[in-house]
Amino acid sequence: MRTAAYIHIPFCEHICHYCDFNKVFLKNQPVDQYIDSLLIEMKRTIERASIDTLKTIYIGGGTPTALSAEQLKHLFDGMHRILPMQDLVEFTVEVNPDSGEEDKLQVMKEAGVNRLSIGVQSFDTSLLQGIGRTHTSHSVYDAVQRSRQAGFDNISLDLMFGLPNQSVEQFIDTIEKASVLGVEHVSAYSLKIEEKTVFFNRQRKGKLSLPPEDDEVTMYQELQARTKQNGFDQYEISNFAKPGYESQHNLVYWNNDEYYGFGAGAHGYVNGVRNHNIGPISKYIQAIESGDLPYLQEHRVTKVEQIEEAMFMGLRKLAGVNLSTLSTRYNVDLKEVYRDQITNLTKRGLLEQDGDVLRLTDDGLLLANEVFEQFLAVLNEDMEKNES
Template identity: 65%
Template sequence: MVTAAYVHIPFCEHICHYCDFNKVFLKNQPVDEYIEALLEEMRRTMKYTPASGLRTVYIGGGTPTALSAEQLNTLLKGMKEALPLYDVEEYTIEVNPDSIEEEKLEVLKANRINRLSIGVQTFNESLLKEIGRTHTKSSVEDAIRRSRQAGFTNISLDLMFGLPSQQPAHFTETIKEAINLDIEHISAYSLKVEEKTVFYNRQRQGKLTLPPEEDEVMMYQQLLHRTKEAGLIQYEISNFAKRGYESKHNLVYWNNEEYYGFGAGAHGYVNGVRHQNHGPIPKYLKAIEQGELPTFQTHQVSAIERIEEAMFMGLRKREGVNIAQFEKRYGQSLLNIFANEIDHLKQRGLVRSRDGAIQLTEEGLLLGNEVFEQFIAVLEDL
């Protein structure tokens, strides 16, 4: 049963140097047409693969708040008509600090959005310019103040580390600033230089200076230390929350559960099939105009792939992969099919058995990708 939906808004008022998500400059784009096509995709999807009721919805981008207040209202009201949103528990939208005006906050609140994810990345002014962000430290503080005044009680900040020229002291200060704002949730990810980004081009030209690996490790260790000291619970490798404010939507991904994906370039996972929509907006709009779903490609997930995904996604959670639940869901013993991998990782001190689950150790947190790789392409037959 699908209980989650991701909605993609591909428009941005500026393009950040690290971003490889499907996005375009807002100016001169067919925004109104896109919103109507997006709502039509939702209506068609509910006709073919209906949901009895969604529990979480996440609107990401791009920059959803690059839309005008009127456009946001059209989108959100249309979603209430197109999707079964009557039982939604967590309704998140991504916002940029310099594009969240009071009128937009009122629209979000009126349409039952109850969680804001604010893209901050860093509080260091020079680093903000280096990565192509246009907001400032004070605009983040203003955005949070306005959001609180509008009645939002669940706010998450996105942070990044391993940025060009970033030093451990820079990131430590950013963590302290975030904690001092007394928000409910922090997501912090290390920079990955992806193709088709400004940073990728600079790296190819030898013009990108990244911190050494040991500095990046120090930044992550400071993240663990400072958030724990502040009483935030680490419930996933990169995510920290006050108790009860863990992201329900992101847990859908980490629990390897199914979800709808709406919008240009969006990914979905429904009835055992993963799909990706057309990314270019003209192709997306054309598919809707022709009465089709805007699907670019599909992949039937095999039993082996589902099990591998359950391991490398589930191990991201601090609670790990529950052994009994795994067997109930997949009809296989986790301890049998991955006996060699688990034994090897235990000997290296990277995983442990605790509370009926296989979990990453503290050392395993630092080498997560290396651990996950152990569970990929090791099964031949089921």
């Protein structure tokens, strides 16, 4: 049952050096026309897929708060007319510290938004400038204060580590300052150099100074230790929450459940098919105007792919995966199928097994991608015919 929806707002007031998400500069863009097209896509999807209820909605980007208060209200009013939002338990919007003004926060609150994800990345001004961010640490404090005053009691901060020229001490300072703010959730991701980014071009030219791998490992270990000291529970490789404030929307992804994706460049997973929307704004709008859904690609996920995704996405959670539950879900004995992989990874101290539950160890968290790779290309595609 699909009870989650992701909505993409591709507009930004500036482009960060590390970002490879689908985004464009806000200036001179057909924002109002895009919102109208977005709402039409939702309506057509409802007509085709018959959405009964939504439990979580996540609006990301880009920068959703690059929209004006009036544009946000137009979007939210349309969503309430079209989508079944009466049973929502979590409604998240990403907020840039520089653009989370009081009028926008009020519009969000009135629309039923109950969770904010604020893009902080670092509290060090020099590092922020170095990654192309325009806000300061003071902007973050102000954004959190305004959010509290507007009535939001579920706030997440996004942090990054392994940034160019970042020291372990600088990252520790960021963790501590994030904790002092009293937020309910922290996400912290190591920098990945993606193609078509400023950092990718700099790295090719030998002009990007990244921290040593040992320092990045230390940063992650400090993140784990200090969030724990400050009352956060780690529930996923990169996510830490006060008790009861785990991201319900992101758990949909990690549980390999289906979800709707709306907007230019958005991804969805509906009825066993993963779809990828057209990315360029003008072409997305044209596709909507033509009377169709704006799909660029559609891929029916095979049973083998479903199992592989369930394993490596589920193992991202600290709770791990229940092999019996997944075996029943996919009608395959996964304990037998992955016996060698589980045995070898357990001997290496990267996995631990407690009855039917398989989870990463502390060392496994540091080498998670290496663990995940062991569960790929093991199953035979022929099992599609034999087991279904």
